[in-house]
Amino acid sequence: MGVPELIESIGFYNLVQLDEIIFGLPMGLGAVELNVEKINKHPCAFVGKTLEEVIEKIRLNDALSKEKYEPILKDVFGFYNILGWGADLYGVPVSLGEINLHTIKISDYPGIIKSFYRDDLIKEIEEFCRSEHRKMRDLSAGREQ
Amino acid sequence: MTSLNTLPLEEFGLPEIVEIEPIHSCNFRCIQCHVSYETLTKNKIRPDFFKNLKGLEGKWALLGSLYEPTVHPHFREIAQGLSDAGMKLEMTTNGSLFNESLVKDVAHCNWKNVIFSFDGITKETFEKIRRRADFKKTLEGIKRFKDGIENKDTFFAVNFTLLRSNLHEIVDSVDFWEDFGVDHLGFIAMVLRDENKELQEECLNHDLVELKTELELAARRVVEKQYKITLSSAAYSSWMDLKDIYPAHFMESLVKSNNRNARTPFNARTYYQNGHFPGMSVNCRSPFKFARIDYNGNVELCYQFTVGNIYKNEFLDIWYGKEAQKVRDLVRSDPKVCYSCDYFRFCIKAGEVDYDKEANFRNETIDNYYNKPFLVEDKGSYQLVGYGSMIYGFPKSMGDVDPRFLAEYENKPGVFVCATTEEVKQKIDEYFASIDKSEWIPIEIDNWIAHKVVSYGPQLVAIPKGYGKIVLNAEFDFNAPGIFIADDVETLRNAVDTYIKTVNISELMPTVIEQISGYNIVEWQNNFYGIPFTSGQVDLVGATSDEISKIPGVIKSASLNMIKDELRKLDFEPEFIELCLHLGYNAIYFEGVFYAIPHSIGKVDLSNPAERKHPEIISSSDKNKFRREIISKTYAYPLLRRFLGDFGYRTLKGWKIKLLGSGKL
Numbered sequence: 001m002g003v004p005e006l007i008e009s010i011g012f013y014n015l016v017q018l019d020e021i022i023f024g025l026p027m028g029l030g031a032v033e034l035n036v037e038k039i040n041k042h043p044c045a046f047v048g049k050t051l052e053e054v055i056e057k058i059r060l061n062d063a064l065s066k067e068k069y070e071p072i073l074k075d076v077f078g079f080y081n082i083l084g085w086g087a088d089l090y091g092v093p094v095s096l097g098e099i100n101l102h103t104i105k106i107s108d109y110p111g112i113i114k115s116f117y118r119d120d121l122i123k124e125i126e127e128f129c130r131s132e133h134r135k136m137r138d139l140s141a142g143r144e145q
Numbered sequence: 146m147t148s149l150n151t152l153p154l155e156e157f158g159l160p161e162i163v164e165i166e167p168i169h170s171c172n173f174r175c176i177q178c179h180v181s182y183e184t185l186t187k188n189k190i191r192p193d194f195f196k197n198l199k200g201l202e203g204k205w206a207l208l209g210s211l212y213e214p215t216v217h218p219h220f221r222e223i224a225q226g227l228s229d230a231g232m233k234l235e236m237t238t239n240g241s242l243f244n245e246s247l248v249k250d251v252a253h254c255n256w257k258n259v260i261f262s263f264d265g266i267t268k269e270t271f272e273k274i275r276r277r278a279d280f281k282k283t284l285e286g287i288k289r290f291k292d293g294i295e296n297k298d299t300f301f302a303v304n305f306t307l308l309r310s311n312l313h314e315i316v317d318s319v320d321f322w323e324d325f326g327v328d329h330l331g332f333i334a335m336v337l338r339d340e341n342k343e344l345q346e347e348c349l350n351h352d353l354v355e356l357k358t359e360l361e362l363a364a365r366r367v368v369e370k371q372y373k374i375t376l377s378s379a380a381y382s383s384w385m386d387l388k389d390i391y392p393a394h395f396m397e398s399l400v401k402s403n404n405r406n407a408r409t410p411f412n413a414r415t416y417y418q419n420g421h422f423p424g425m426s427v428n429c430r431s432p433f434k435f436a437r438i439d440y441n442g443n444v445e446l447c448y449q450f451t452v453g454n455i456y457k458n459e460f461l462d463i464w465y466g467k468e469a470q471k472v473r474d475l476v477r478s479d480p481k482v483c484y485s486c487d488y489f490r491f492c493i494k495a496g497e498v499d500y501d502k503e504a505n506f507r508n509e510t511i512d513n514y515y516n517k518p519f520l521v522e523d524k525g526s527y528q529l530v531g532y533g534s535m536i537y538g539f540p541k542s543m544g545d546v547d548p549r550f551l552a553e554y555e556n557k558p559g560v561f562v563c564a565t566t567e568e569v570k571q572k573i574d575e576y577f578a579s580i581d582k583s584e585w586i587p588i589e590i591d592n593w594i595a596h597k598v599v600s601y602g603p604q605l606v607a608i609p610k611g612y613g614k615i616v617l618n619a620e621f622d623f624n625a626p627g628i629f630i631a632d633d634v635e636t637l638r639n640a641v642d643t644y645i646k647t648v649n650i651s652e653l654m655p656t657v658i659e660q661i662s663g664y665n666i667v668e669w670q671n672n673f674y675g676i677p678f679t680s681g682q683v684d685l686v687g688a689t690s691d692e693i694s695k696i697p698g699v700i701k702s703a704s705l706n707m708i709k710d711e712l713r714k715l716d717f718e719p720e721f722i723e724l725c726l727h728l729g730y731n732a733i734y735f736e737g738v739f740y741a742i743p744h745s746i747g748k749v750d751l752s753n754p755a756e757r758k759h760p761e762i763i764s765s766s767d768k769n770k771f772r773r774e775i776i777s778k779t780y781a782y783p784l785l786r787r788f789l790g791d792f793g794y795r796t797l798k799g800w801k802i803k804l805l806g807s808g809k810l
Contacts, residue, residue: 076405078368078393094409095396122393129392137384 004034007051010116012065012072012084013058015051023047024054027084028069044068055087059116062086071101080113080125088114091125154420157433157473159200160464161417164207164437165190165227167217173239174276175264176344177306177335180212181276188440192219194455195226198438201460202231205257205413212440215242221250228254235413237262237304240287241278248293256299258411260331261287263303265311266321274310291326302329302410307356308347315359319366323374328408332360332378361385364400373407376400426480429489432473436464446472448488475549481532482549518548521566523633526588526600527573529566537562538569541600542588577603587617591634595653596627596641604630607641609653611670611686627653655685658705661712663722666705669693673708675700677733695752698733714768725775730763732775739771740764 004018012027018034024046025032025039032039039045044065048054058065063086071085076094083090085101091113092099099109106112113128115121152158168189174181206227208214215238217223227234235258265271268280275283291301303322307315315332322330334356337348349356360380367376368391382398394401401407414435422430437445442455444463450472453463463469476482483489521529521536530537532548538561539546561572577585582602591598596607601617608615609627623630627644631637645653655669664675669685676683677698685693694701702708714734725732730741735751741763742749750756757764765771 075403076407077403078391078401079396079399079409080393093396126392129395130389133384133388133392133395140383 009074009084010055010058011062011087011089012069012074013087015054020049021047022049022051022054024058026065026069027072059087062088066102077122077125078129082118082121088116089118089121090114091121154417154430154434155422159461160204160434160436162205162207162413162435163198163201163232163460164210164435165214165223166210166212166437166439167208167214167220167223169212169440170216171213171239172216172241173213173278175278175306176274176276177264177308177338177347179338182339185212186440189217189219190223190438190440190442191456192222192226194438194442195230197455197458198230198460204232206232206234207414208234208236210237210437213239213242215239215247221247224251224254231255233257233413236260239263239275239278239283240290241283243286243290243293245289245293248289252294254294256294256296258300258302258413259290260302260304261327262306263287264306264308266314266318270311270314274306274308288325300329300408300410301327302331303327304331304333307332307334307349309349309352310347312349312352312355312359316362316366319363319372319374319376323370323372327374329375329377329410331410332363332376332380334379356380357385361387364391364395367400368394368402371402371404373402373404375402375407375409377410424477425483426477427483427489429483429486431489432469432476436460447476447482447486449486471550479549523605523635524570524573525604525632526590526602527569529569535562535564536566536569538573541590542586573603582619585617593638593641595645598634598637604632605634605637606630607637611653611655659709661709664700664712666708666712668705671703673702673705675702675708675712677731695750697749697751698735700734721772721775728775730775738764738766739768741771741775 002019004016004023006014007017007022008015013024014027016023016025016034021034021036023034023039026044029042029045032042032045036047039047044061046054046057046061048057066086069085071083071090073081074084074089075082077091079094080091081094083092083101090101090106092101093111096109096111106114111128113121113124115124152161168187170185170187170189171178171180208224208227214220214223214236224234224236232255234254234256236256237260240261240263263271263283264274271280271283272278305311305315305318319330334349335347337344337350357380360378364376364381364385364387366372367374377398377400379398381395381400388395394403396409399409401409417434418429418431420430421428422433432446435446437448438455438460439445442457443451444453444455444460445451446469450468452468452472453466455463458466518530518532521531523529524538526541527538528541530539530546530548535548537546537548540559543557543560559576561569561576563569563572585602587599587601587606589597590600590605593607595611596609599606599608599617606617606623607629612625612627615621622628627648629637629640629644631640655667657665658668658673659666661675663678665678667674667676667685670690672690674685674693676696683693683696683699690701693699700708700711702711722732725741729744731744733740733742733751740751740757743761746759746761749759749762763771763774765774
C-alpha cells in the first residue's frame with residue numbers, strides 16, 4: 001500500500017489520493033482509516049476513481065455535509081475570514097463578528113461571498129470591497145458638493 | 146470569542162465604560178499636548194474611591210486619557226483595586242515610569258488593552274516632540290511592561306501623533322513596531338491647541354498631500370510584507386488609490402495584512418458610544434454607556450457635565466441619579482449640545498475625522514460661534530451668555546445659569562434669547578422701562594474692599610459699606626459721595642478704584658489700624674475707637690459716635706496716639722487676662738474705672754449706673770488695687786476649699802447666698 005497524498009482542498013474537504021483511489025474527506029471528520037468500505041459508511045465522505053468523480057459527489061451532497069458539519073476557518077484575506085463549508089468557500093467580513101452560517105440567511109448579508117474556487121472567491125471579495133470603497137468616495141464627494 | 150455586552154447597545158443600564166483620570170499631571174511636556182499649555186494642579190484621586198465603586202464587574206475601566214496615570218503615587222493600588230473589582234483594564238500611558246518594581250506589582254492585573262503614546266522612532270525626533278522624555282529609557286519601560294505582565298492576550302498598541310517633525314518617520318515606524326511586537330499602530334494627526342509659533346509650524350494642515358502619501362506607503366508596507374501589525378488612521382477612512390489595489394485590506398480606518406496572527410484593536414470607547422440611541426439626534430450613546438471620574442473624584446457625563454462626586458456618593462447612585470438624568474434629558478432635547486461636543490467629534494468619532502478639512506486640525510469649530518456657554522459681557526444686573534450662536538440674557542440674581550438647561554428657566558420672566566448682544570440689551574432696557582421702578586429689586590451681588598455692589602434695575606450700583614443698611618429706591622440719592630452706577634462691572638470697578646485713591650478708606654468703612662492690649666483700634670469717621678476683643682463683632686456702621694462710645698469697654702479718641710496711651714495704661718499682662726478668664730471674669734476699662742464682670746451674669750450695660758453696681762462685679766479706679774483684688778480670689782478660693790473640703794465649702798457658699806445674697810465670698 002502506498003502513502004496517502006493530499007491533492008487538493010475544496011470547501012471543507014480534503015481530497016486525498018491513496019494508490020489509485022481518491023477520497024473526499026470532510027476536515028471535521030478527524031483521523032480515519034483510508035479503507036473504501038469504512039469511508040463509504042460515512043454519509044459525507046466520498047470515494048471515487050477520479051478527482052472529478054469525487055468532486056461531483058461532494059457537490060451533489062453539499063446540503064447534507066453543511067447540515068452535519070460546522071464551517072472551518074481556512075485562511076484570512078485582509079478583513080475577510082475564509083471559511084470552508086460543504087463544497088464551498090465563504091468569505092465572511094470580520095466586521096460581522098461572531099456569526100453562525102447555520103442560522104443566518106446568507107443572502108441578507110451582501111458582504112458574505114461564496115465561491116467554489118479560492119481564486120474566484122478572492123476576486124469577488126476584492127470586487128465587492130472595491131465597489132464599497134468607491135461608493136464611500138463618491139458619497140463623500142457628493143457631500144462636499 | 147466572548148460576548149461583548151449583556152445589554153443591547155440601545156438600552157440604558159449599567160455603564161459599560163468608566164474612564165478614570167488618576168492625576169492632573171504628567172512627567173512629559175509634549176509640544177502638541179494640552180498638558181504643555183495648562184496649569185497642572187497635580188490633584189490626584191484618593192485610592193479609597195474604590196469603596197464607592199461597586200457593581201461594575203466585567204465593565205471597562207479606562208485608566209488615563211488626558212494625563213499620565215502612572216505619575217499617581219498609588220497607581221499600583223488603583224490598578225490592583227480595579228482589577229480586583231473584576232473590571233477589564235485599559236490604559237493609555239507614555240510607558241516611561243515602568244520600572245521593575247512597578248511592573249512586578251501590576252503584572253497580575255486584568256490588562257486587556259494597553260496603549261503607549263510614542264511619537265517618532267528616532268531619539269532626535271522623539272525627544273524634540275516629547276519634551277523631558279528619554280528615548281532609550283522610555284522604550285525600556287515599555288518593553289519591561291510588555292514582557293512583564295502575565296496576561297499574554299493583552300492587546301498592545303502604540304499611538305503615534307503626527308506632526309511635521311515626524312512625518313518622515315511614518316513608514317519606518319511600521320517596521321520598528323512590528324519588530325517590537327506590538328499589535329497595532331495608530332496614527333493620529335495633531336490638533337492645534339495653542340497659537341504659539343512652534344506649534345503652528347508643526348501643524349499638518351498645509352501638508353495634507355504628503356501626509357496621505359506617507360500613510361498610504363505605511364499601509365502598503367503592512368500589506369505587502371504580510372506584517373502582523375495592524376494600522377489605523379482617520380485618513381484610511383477616506384479614499385486613497387491603494388484601496389483599488391488592496392481593497393480587502395482596508396476597513397473603515399483600519400489596515401490589515403493577510404497575516405493570520407494579525408489582531409485588530411477592540412476600541413471599547415467607539416464600540417459602546419458610537420452609534421444610535423433612542424431619542425438622540427447624533428449617533429452617540431455616551432451619556433447612557435460612559436462615565437468619567439476625574440482626579441478630584443468628580444463624576445462626569447459627556448466629558449462636560451459634572452453629575453456627582455465619588456467621595457460623597459456611591460458611583461451607581463450618581464449614575465442613576467437626578468443630575469445624570471437631567472443631562473440625559475438635555476442631550477435628547479437639545480441637539481446643539483451634541484453638535485458642539487469635541488468629545489463626540491474627536492474621540493468617539495476619531496476614526497471618521499476628515500483630514501481633508503483644515504478645520505479638523507483645530508480644536509474649535511469655526512462655523513459654530515459659541516461651542517460652550519461663554520460670558521460675553523455684563524449689562525448691569527444682567528449677564529449676557531453666548532451659546533450655540535445665540536445670546537442669552539440672564540439676571541445675575543439667578544446665579545450661575547447654564548443655557549444648555551434653559552428648559553428649567555423658560556417660564557422665568559426677564560430671561561431673553563436673541564441673535565445679537567445688541568438685541569438682548571435692547572430687550573433688557575425695554576423690560577425695565579415697562580415695569581415701575583418700585584418693582585426693581587436691589588440684590589447685593591458682590592463685595593469689594595470698601596464697597597458693596599448691588600444690581601438694581603438695568604444697572605449696577607457701588608455703595609460704600611460705610612453707608613450701612615440703606616434702601617435703594619427711586620428716592621435714594623444716587624449722587625451721594627462714593628456712590629457709582631454703571632452698566633458693566635469693569636466700568637464700575639474703574640470708577641470705584643479711582644475714587645478710593647482720592648479718599649481715606651476709613652471714611653468709607655471702619656478700618657482696623659492696630660491691636661493693643663486685647664483691643665482693636667478702629668478708625669471710623671475721623672475718630673479712633675478701642676474695642677475690646679471680648680465685645681465680639683461690633684457694628685459701627687450706622688451708629689452715631691455717642692452710641693459707639695456707650696458700647697461697654699469701648700474707648701474713643703480723636704487721636705491715634707491718645708488712644709494708644711489710654712490702652713497702654715490698661716496694658717494688663719496676658720497672664721492676668723488669662724487669670725480673669727480662668728476665674729470666669731472679663732476685665733474691662735470703662736470711663737476711668739476697671740471692671741471685672743463675671744461671665745455668669747451675662748451682658749452688662751456699664752453705661753447704666755444701676756447695672757455697674759451689680760454685687761458680683763469687681764471694680765476699682767486703681768489698676769493695682771483692682772489687680773490685687775482679682776489675684777486674692779485665687780488664694781481665698783483654694784484655701785477655704787482646702788480647709789472645709791468640697792462639700793463644706795459648697796454648703797457654706799449656699800448658706801451665704803441664702804442669707805446675704807450673691808456676692809463675693
